[in-house]
Amino acid sequence: MLLKIENLRVNYGNVEALHGVNLEVNEGEIVTILGANGAGKSTTLNAISGLVNITGGSIFFRDTALHKLPAHEIVKHKITQSPEGRRVFTTLTVQENLILGAFTSTNTERIQKSLKWIYELFPRLQERRKQMAGTLSGGEQQMLAIGRALMANPKILLLDEPSLGLAPILVKSIFATVKEINKSGVTVILVEQNAKAALKLAHRGYVMEVGNIVLADSAANLLINEQVQQAYLGGGH
Structure with missing residues (x-):
């Protein structure tokens, strides 16, 4: 097992956002986390990345206790996140944004290799490499956010709402590109409002409601699950 979350709790002030979440990810999988706005999906990703303080439970990447590490150390363990809302550096060029994603690496050859791979995945970014990121379309900015997260050569890529507003x-x-990334050996955890597209892509899925996991199954089973269909896939048969 690559990642194991046990009894994870996160508070925002006096409000508990995650109430003891358990989640497992195996190497090579795409695992999706579904749920309405405010269910705790992004909080779960942010806890894995070390971007929020956890108040209880544990997160293990193989034998490493991620819950004891600061965010920049977690990136060194090859876990990167493409955040919700893209958050690219608008006043830097496409290429400068990508290079920033490799801040943990000092190996120039490795960085060039990653850059080449990202331009193969997203030819549009190569065409726009000298352009300011702020002048890109929403779709291009999303490609850039994913590309930047890939520059650290991750073992696990955390994707937060990649289809939002596209x-x-x-x-x-x-x-289709996320599928390619996964085929290249990157394990993906995908938070996504577009439940149907996410389940067609993923191997397994978890459904969250107000800070709890309420369902966990193979993606194929979740696609035909009546509860999931009614809540997230626009009605039953």
Whole structure:
């Protein structure tokens, strides 16, 4: 097992956002976390990344206790996140944004290799490499956010709402690329509002409701689960 979360609790002030979440990810999988807004999906990703303080429980990456490490150390363990809302550095070029994603590496050859791979995954970014990130379209910024997260050569890529605000044709393209990334050996944890697209892509899924995991199953089973269909897939059969 690559990642194991046990009894994870996170508070925002006096409010408990996660009430003892348990989640497992095996090497090579795409695992999706579904749920309504405010269910705790992003909080779970942010806890794995070390971006929020956890108040209880544990997160293990193989034998490493991630819950005891600061965020920059977690990146060194090859766990990177493409955040919700993209958050690219708008006043830097595409290439400068990507290079920043490799801040933990001093190996120039490795960085160039990663850059080459990202430009192969996203040819549009190569065309726009000298352009300011702020001038890119939403879809291009999403590609850039994913590319930047890939620059650290991750073992686990955390994707938070990659399809948010994108046209359907772009969503299709981003998801096809996520499949390619996974085929190259990167394990993916995907938080996504577009439940149908996420389940078609993933191996397994978890459903969250107000800080709890309420369902865990194979993606194929969740796609035909009546409860999931009614809540997230727009009705039953």
